[in-house]
Amino acid sequence: MLPSIHSGRTGRQTRRTARGLLSLTHPNKELFRRQRALLRGAVPAGFPSPADDYVEQRISLDEHLIQHRESTFFMRVAGDSMRGLGIFDGDLLVVDRALPAEHGCVVIAVLDGEFTVKQLLHTAEGRVLRSAHPGYADMLIKPEQDFAIWGVVSWNIHKV
Amino acid sequence: MRAIALVDCNNFYVSCERLFQPKLEGKPVVVLSNNDGCVVSRSQEVRDLGIRMGVPWFQLKDLAKRHGIIALSSNYALYADISNRVMRLLSQCCPGQEIYSIDESFLDLTGMADLTAYAQTIRSTVKQCVGIPVCVGIAPSKTLAKLANHVAKKHKQFHGVCDFNTMTTRVMDNLLAKIEVGEVWGVGRQSTGRLQQMGIGSVLELKYGPAKRVRAEFGVVMERIVAELNGEACIGLDEVTPPRRQIICSRSFGMYVSSLDDLEQAVIAYTTRAAEKLRDQQSLAGGIQVCIRTNPHKEKDPQHQPSMLLPLFEPTDDTRLLCRAALSGLRQIYRSGYAYQKAGVILTEIIPATARPRTLFEDAAAQQRSASLMATLDRINRRMGSGTMQLLGEGVRKGWAMRRGNVSQRYTTEWGELAVVR
Numbered sequence: 175m176l177p178s179i180h181s182g183r184t185g186r187q188t189r190r191t192a193r194g195l196l197s198l199t200h201p202n203k204e205l206f207r208r209q210r211a212l213l214r215g216a217v218p219a220g221f222p223s224p225a226d227d228y229v230e231q232r233i234s235l236d237e238h239l240i241q242h243r244e245s246t247f248f249m250r251v252a253g254d255s256m257r258g259l260g261i262f263d264g265d266l267l268v269v270d271r272a273l274p275a276e277h278g279c280v281v282i283a284v285l286d287g288e289f290t291v292k293q294l295l296h297t298a299e300g301r302v303l304r305s306a307h308p309g310y311a312d313m314l315i316k317p318e319q320d321f322a323i324w325g326v327v328s329w330n331i332h333k334v
Numbered sequence: 335m336r337a338i339a340l341v342d343c344n345n346f347y348v349s350c351e352r353l354f355q356p357k358l359e360g361k362p363v364v365v366l367s368n369n370d371g372c373v374v375s376r377s378q379e380v381r382d383l384g385i386r387m388g389v390p391w392f393q394l395k396d397l398a399k400r401h402g403i404i405a406l407s408s409n410y411a412l413y414a415d416i417s418n419r420v421m422r423l424l425s426q427c428c429p430g431q432e433i434y435s436i437d438e439s440f441l442d443l444t445g446m447a448d449l450t451a452y453a454q455t456i457r458s459t460v461k462q463c464v465g466i467p468v469c470v471g472i473a474p475s476k477t478l479a480k481l482a483n484h485v486a487k488k489h490k491q492f493h494g495v496c497d498f499n500t501m502t503t504r505v506m507d508n509l510l511a512k513i514e515v516g517e518v519w520g521v522g523r524q525s526t527g528r529l530q531q532m533g534i535g536s537v538l539e540l541k542y543g544p545a546k547r548v549r550a551e552f553g554v555v556m557e558r559i560v561a562e563l564n565g566e567a568c569i570g571l572d573e574v575t576p577p578r579r580q581i582i583c584s585r586s587f588g589m590y591v592s593s594l595d596d597l598e599q600a601v602i603a604y605t606t607r608a609a610e611k612l613r614d615q616q617s618l619a620g621g622i623q624v625c626i627r628t629n630p631h632k633e634k635d636p637q638h639q640p641s642m643l644l645p646l647f648e649p650t651d652d653t654r655l656l657c658r659a660a661l662s663g664l665r666q667i668y669r670s671g672y673a674y675q676k677a678g679v680i681l682t683e684i685i686p687a688t689a690r691p692r693t694l695f696e697d698a699a700a701q702q703r704s705a706s707l708m709a710t711l712d713r714i715n716r717r718m719g720s721g722t723m724q725l726l727g728e729g730v731r732k733g734w735a736m737r738r739g740n741v742s743q744r745y746t747t748e749w750g751e752l753a754v755v756r
Contacts, residue, residue, distance in 0.1 A: 244419040245463035247745070250752040267755065272463050282755055287357030289755040322356070324465075 239329050245272040247325065249282060249289070256280070256291055258306030266331040267291065273326035280327040285313075286320050291327065336567050337443040337472055337499055339453060340479040341424055341460075343417075344467040344487070346437035347375035350416045351406055353465040354745045354753050362403045366391050369586050369737045370407055407738035415746040419464045427456050432571045440476060442571050453495040473498040476569045477562035480519040481537060485509050510563075511538040520559050525552060537563065577615045577686065583608040584625070584678020588737035591674045597626060598661060599729035600677045605660045606724060608681050609653040610715075613708060618649035618690060620683030622656055624663040629675040638674075640667035648693055649685055652704045653711070656681070657725060719748070 240246045251265040259280060261267070267282070275281050277296045282289055283303060292303035292313075301321075303313040315321045343349060347365040352358045362379035366372065372390045373380075383401060385394065391405060398405065417436045425431045430442030443449055453470040460468050471482025478498055486496035498506050515537055516526040528551065534540050540548075541563040549557045558568045583604040591597060601624060612619055625641030642663040650656065660679050714723045743751035 242463065244423045248752050250754045251756075252754045253756045255756065266752075271465060284356040287359065289356070289753060291755040320359075324356070 239268050239331075240270075241328065242270055242272040245325075246270050246328075249291075251291060251330075255305040255307045255310050256293075259293065260332065261291065261306070261330050262332060264333070267327050268329040268331065269325040270328045271325040273328065275323045275326055282324040282327060284320075284322045284324050285315075289324065294323070335444075335499055336474045337446065337449055338474065338476050338479045338567065338571070339428075339441040339443050339449075339456075340434075340471045340476070340483045341439050341441060341456065341468050342471075342483050342487070343420060343437035344469060345375050345377055346417070346466070347408065347413055348377045349466050350413050351409070351742055352377075353416070354412075355742065358404060362401055363406065364391075364394075364403060365406050365408050367408060369588060370405070370739050371586070374408065405740060407741040409742050409744065411744040411747045412742065416464060416466060420460055420466055420468070423460055423463055424456070427459070430571050440479065440571055443472065450495055450497045450500060453497065454493070457494050467494075469494045469496075471496050471498075474565045475562040475567040476571075477519050477559055478565065481510065481513060481517065484513060484517055507538055507541075510541060511536050513537045515540050518559060518563070520555065525556070528552075577617055577684070578611075579684055581608045581611050581619070581681040581684065582678065583611075584676060584680075585736065586676045587674070587734040589734065590629075591734045592670065592672060594665070594668050594670070596729075596734045597664060597668060597674060597677060598727065599732065600734050601660050601664050601679060602657050602725055602727045602729075603732075604677065604679045605657045606653050606728060608679055609651060609656050609708075610712065610720075612681055612684070613651045613712060616687045617684045618651050618687050619646065619656065619681035620649045620685065621645045621681075622659050622663070623680040623682060624660045624667070624678075625680075626664070626667065626674050626677045628672050636672055638669055638672040640669075642667050643682070645683075648696065649683070649690060650704075651687065652708060653725065655704075657727065661727075 247269045249267045249269055251261055251263060251267060254263055256262075261280070269282050273279075275294055277294070279294050280291065281294045282291055283294070284290075285303070290303065292305060295302040295304055295312075297314075299314055300317075301315045303315065305312075348358075348363045351363065351365065358377075360379070361377070362383065363377040364373045364380050364385070365375040367374045370391055372388050373385065373394070374387070376385060376387065380403060383397070383403075385397070385403075394403070397403070413436060420437075421431075421433050421439055424439050424441060428441040428443055428446075432440040434440055443452070446452060449472055453472060456470060457468055460466055469483055469486040471479045471484070471486050472495070473479040473482045482496040482498045486492045486494055489496075501509075513536060514526075515521060515529050515534055516523065518537055518540065521529070521540075529535075529540065532543075532547065532551070534543050534548075540560060543560065545557070545560060548560060561568050585600075585604065587600065591600070605622070621643055623641060623643040625639070627639040628635060628637050630637065630639070644659045644663045646655065646659055664677075711723055715721065743753070745751060745753050
């Protein structure tokens, strides 16, 4: 009953019925008063909330961060190799497998059977995985290497 | 012509494991059943070694050591989530879908153009988005679609898609001649033997077999299978699974159990799970059967396999009432001095919740309280993870619980178990 998603009239009618029922059957006046206050969001009795007609679904992070529900996965970062792009140890990555792995994307790659998060570059010599940390050199992917793009990182969630 | 597609995930459980453990790619991998009993999913490398489905793991240990076979316990939380992703993607590909099992789905593609190419798009979409390889079989009936899928899996030159609708009858018959009749959907082991005695060994021989004799020997079900093999769609697409008439929850223990206390915990746990399924499909149960058994394969040990059906005073979906009934049954059938290996409960006389019969002594207020308590319980367990809130009787230590020696992380359903990237 609380966050009424009914629009306008229907919502008000339902509330009235609920209150009517309560007042008829509830022997405990004090409890009834408290319940009513809860049900009605502390608006004085008798007047419907002027916001009733404007109730909308609350904004959701899922909706904001997830473009494709079926192809989105979460992964946990270990290490500092991407800190130059604002991705730190312990951060939470939102990974979408449906996105194309374009030049400059941050991707989850599988290199010799292990997951790695790096920036992907398409160069004349071939594909390169670049870290965002001065201590790590670029990695040119050799043809004989076992390499695949697992997904594209669409967001990084960092605890402040 | 009707076009029914069967999309089937390739060695599904192994594929799910490989998605999050890429180092398993190219290696021989098996997934074992509950309690690490027997092989329930095999990678291609393992099939190539001639290891069959359902083989007990202990029989394989030597072979496994020699070939470096990696055995994983089943991780159903992961498989269920990946399956849901695959099924929802597939539902977006076509107007009609029947989810047939955790890794198979029928799609109705009737009226769509260039299906072979479309099926390839479906394959690459599922592979890209969820990372699971699938094969597609297309045919005018479900039975043929299953066989087309079998062909797509077996023969590399089809690149994962076999479309009977675009083949001449001769080409298709040649393929059917190479498949054993036991592969046909709905033909069990017994029927296979009897068909072979009649001289019907291949699918082709059944397709063009003596229709009258087949019908006389096996009845209408087999007649329908033959019609389906001839391209006549007799089995419709069940887009909505009908509510189950019986709900079973039974499992083997991780070790032998002989105390009543442990059995009671297990029975409460299984009843709780069955009651969740019951409420999920908005039904009530009128009775509950409880059974326990010792290991029938250990013939020298004393055997005891009792069961008891308990009618309920009125149909209910309340975990507490169902548990109370199950426990009273358990206490009556339990005998001390046996090593029990398995327990189970079966909910019977299932009716839709809307069809609850009125009784003279019913207590509307109590029913209301029970309904809201159960709804709250389900909501908490759905949001916070199953088992967050449970009856105390289920126990906390659960010494009897399943043995899962080598289970992977729940990469998609637990925050604490995400895959780690460097």
